[in-house]
Amino acid sequence: MRLAVDGASKITTLLLLIISFALQHSVVFAYPGLSVLGPGPKPASTISETRVGGDGQPFQLQQLPQPSAYIGDLPVSKKCVFILATGRSGSTSLMDALNQIPNYLVRGEHWRAVGNMYDAYRRFQDALMAAERHSLRFDGGNVDSVYSIKQVYDTKLATQAGKDLGLFNEFGSDRVLQATRAYYASLYGYYGEDVVSGFKEIRYVCGKFLPAARKCGLQFQSFMGFLQSLCTDVKLIFNSRNTALTVTNLKLYLMDQSNLRDPLDFALDLGATHTLYDYYVRKNPSHAFRVYMEDMFDPQKNATLARDLLTFLGEDPKTPIAFDRMPPWNTGKSS
Template identity: 55%
Template sequence: MMFISASRSRHTNLLPATACFVCLLSCLSLNAELPFGSQKCVFILATGRSGSTSLMDALNQIPHYLIRGETWRAHGNLFDAYQHLCEARTSPGQEFFHFANIRERYIDVKLAYGKLAETTKLPFFNEFSEDRILLATRAYYTVLYGHYGKDVVTGFKEIRYVCGELYFNQTRCGEHFQKFVRFLRGMCHDVKFLFNTRLSASLESNVKRFQMFNNATFAADFTHLLNETHTLYDNYAMQHSDHAFRVYMEDMFNIKRNATLARNLLQFLGEDTTIPIRFNRMPGWQPSYPTP
């Protein structure tokens, strides 16, 4: 086992988090079932100005929960890296490699590469298995989010995974959404999704979100794209009620409905339904606050 010092590892050019990442990968065996760094995760995918920060705070009132906030769609970039690494495995020249039985030993990989390099151009050379690529993404998540131990429920909330915005392609939103959700489900053993929006996708109901954008081209498609996002959330939650749950902002702040929502949410998460959580603990937006 390699131990990492508090300041800098014996990998002198690596910062501590990077060194831990290297350590974790070096200590995992691909011959066993792929390990999870975090046992349980909760991911909040939301539309802007729909109460996602208050929902995050409600979850963080559960003693063993630590759900983080916005990261400017960083996990979309991680997903991009995962996809590109997987695609590189089938790029030109890679069909000559058959590493299933040799990729565990450095000397075997070197010999196979040396033999092929004499006769074949190998611009996309790598011996990465899909399992190892998935392990790398789990290690990344664990170093950032899961380092307090498997008993802590981790996750994040993000408002940028919606149709037509930074990540989900405007014309292939459904396809990209399904792939991204499938990717996130591979991060932890037990993954729960909370899809958070307002009740209606109309412009009138989402005028605060509309005001976040100063783009006439996007504005023309605003309602259409928001409706598509709502439909994706609705359908997925309906088809996968074991791990997906819809949360509407109006229910969170309605004194006649929010107690029922809190109980249903705790029950969905598999937690004690008597745990006191509320959706209005954190103050609302102020004009001086930065927009995430």
């Protein structure tokens, strides 16, 4: 049955359709796990590609969900968990326990890849500190459109700055932080805002990625601050044995023999790492948690540890997780 609609009704209906479409698409985009912070930025393109399979038929690769949130046009992961461990202390079993939580995806060793991000971040900051002492800057450069910036450039800088125009530079350290967050989100946090991403790594200890014992503290604090800045909500878990004695950590020492480390240096570096772990957790209980290997595998303690760990992470303390899914060490498959 057809409906007779006069001209005014047609216009009204069209306007209602336009308003309805605008309301539906002004903030929420058709990408799983995507939310928006700020004035409606455009989402990044999804990853899709057509390939030809073994049977000669074309097929479409699955599109990847976008990162969890956006600052301006750059993605930032919502919640992250980083496990920093001393090695041979059950860190893989700890990682596996977290991955038993349905929405957690914590990766294993990445051979200090995030350390490389930290090094790049520091180099950018150093370069910007030097540049900002000589650059021609103006307020609003980080939020104005390119047309507004060009207007300032054309009407004020180009006509008044003269020979100093080559020092024009309207971005600063906040852009470096946003780019670093986007870098992390692209590598680890691309499954959506409901997925908690992270990694576990045994290389962020004194004498390896960090300086030796006597100079370790300052860079340790700096690196922790960097990790805290990668996501909007960061939890740090420090894992080791309950003592830094070399005899207790003999497996770790023997593993390091490929580097021909002096036993005394090993003991000093490991002791300094334990001290920094303990101190940081005491000072930052809201986002740092300490896990000792012995408690993970003690039947009288591991249930309490699991509940405390889940509570620290903001998860239901009744969520079933276990530390013993990994094969025993005598199989050579646990670290």
